Amino acid sequence: MPNIQVHDKLFEPYLSAGEIIEKVSTIASRLNTDYKGKRPLFIAILNGAFMFASDLFKQVTVDAEICFIKLASYKGTKSSGQVITAIGLDMDLYNRHIIIIEDIVDTGKTLNVFLPQLKNQQPASLKIAALLHKPESSIYPLDIEYLGFTIPNKFVVGYGLDYDGLGRNIAEIYKLVD
Ligand code: IMP
Numbered sequence: 001m002p003n004i005q006v007h008d009k010l011f012e013p014y015l016s017a018g019e020i021i022e023k024v025s026t027i028a029s030r031l032n033t034d035y036k037g038k039r040p041l042f043i044a045i046l047n048g049a050f051m052f053a054s055d056l057f058k059q060v061t062v063d064a065e066i067c068f069i070k071l072a073s074y075k076g077t078k079s080s081g082q083v084i085t086a087i088g089l090d091m092d093l094y095n096r097h098i099i100i101i102e103d104i105v106d107t108g109k110t111l112n113v114f115l116p117q118l119k120n121q122q123p124a125s126l127k128i129a130a131l132l133h134k135p136e137s138s139i140y141p142l143d144i145e146y147l148g149f150t151i152p153n154k155f156v157v158g159y160g161l162d163y164d165g166l167g168r169n170i171a172e173i174y175k176l177v178d
């Protein structure tokens with residue numbers, strides 16, 4: 001596959017659509033085993049996680065609910081360090097089994113701000129499913145129970161992930177050419 005341009009930057013192919021879907025299936029199988037009979041509630045974090053959430057949820061075969069919240073911390077290709085809640089949570093989490101669906105965990109800031117808000121509501125359990133993790137840029141350590149890929153500290157686009165609004169509609173994941 002050729003390189004692509006998004007805004008002013010060049011990106012090279014990194015993870016193919018096939019590799020991604022295979023990984024999503026693996027995560028879904030684990031969830032189907034772990035949450036049998038528990039009627040989990042998935043909370044997907046918009047915008048980036050919408051594609052991962054959709055593909056994953058289609059492969060969840062146990063009774064399950066899903067809802068969405070919108071958090072944002074990124075400006076361009078850098079984390080702003082500030083997490084803004086643009087659309088809040090409208091579900092009661094008390095005694096529920098919760099699975100957060102994130103596209104990517106970078107510094108860990110977004111989830112570190114958000115998780116205590118969820119824990120306040122005393123869910124029965126709280127786990128994270130993330131498609132991508134950049135451990136090299138981790139500042140706030142997180143336990144990611146269901147992880148797709150560990151990737152180097154490079155900016156990526158595609159499969160829901162954007163660079164300044166563009167690139168979300170690509171079925172593969174591309175990484176920035178240095
Ligand atoms: P964190 O709060 O630093 O962990 O950043 C998490 C959020 O930043 C993710 O949910 C993404 O929306 C965004 N993000 C982090 N790294 C990238 C990237 O390489 N490409 C696109 N968005 C990213």
Ligand code: MG
Pocket residue numbers: 045046047048049102103104
């Ligand atoms: Mg995100």
